Amino acid sequence: MPPAVRRFALPAIAATLAAGAGVFALWRRRRGAARDGHAAAFSDAETDPENFVQTRSAGPDAMRDPARRRWDDVDQASDESFPASDPPGY
Numbered sequence: 001m002p003p004a005v006r007r008f009a010l011p012a013i014a015a016t017l018a019a020g021a022g023v024f025a026l027w028r029r030r031r032g033a034a035r036d037g038h039a040a041a042f043s044d045a046e047t048d049p050e051n052f053v054q055t056r057s058a059g060p061d062a063m064r065d066p067a068r069r070r071w072d073d074v075d076q077a078s079d080e081s082f083p084a085s086d087p088p089g090y
Contacts, residue, residue, distance in 0.1 A: 029041050042062070042063075042064055043056075043061070043063055043064050045064055057069070058076065058079045058080040058082075059076060059079060059080075
């Protein structure tokens with residue numbers, strides 16, 4: 001590598017890496033502050049510390065976020081059968 005290129009390229013690479021590390025650190029800090037201590041699938045009533053297998057009850061009431069639409073029988077059967085390999089028989 002010619003000395004002129006080395007004189008400009010290495011500081012540019014170092015500055016880019018430092019900026020990337022700073023952005024990553026800010027992202028990690030912000031992501032950590034947004035966490036509420038339990039998995040996204042669980043409602044507050046489903047977050048028992050003794051629940052070491054991390055299973056949740058079926059239905060929209062057991063979800064952390066509200067359902068976007070009204071659940072029908074197919075939605076309920078699908079949620080009850082998860083993670084089984086067979087879909088509900090509707």
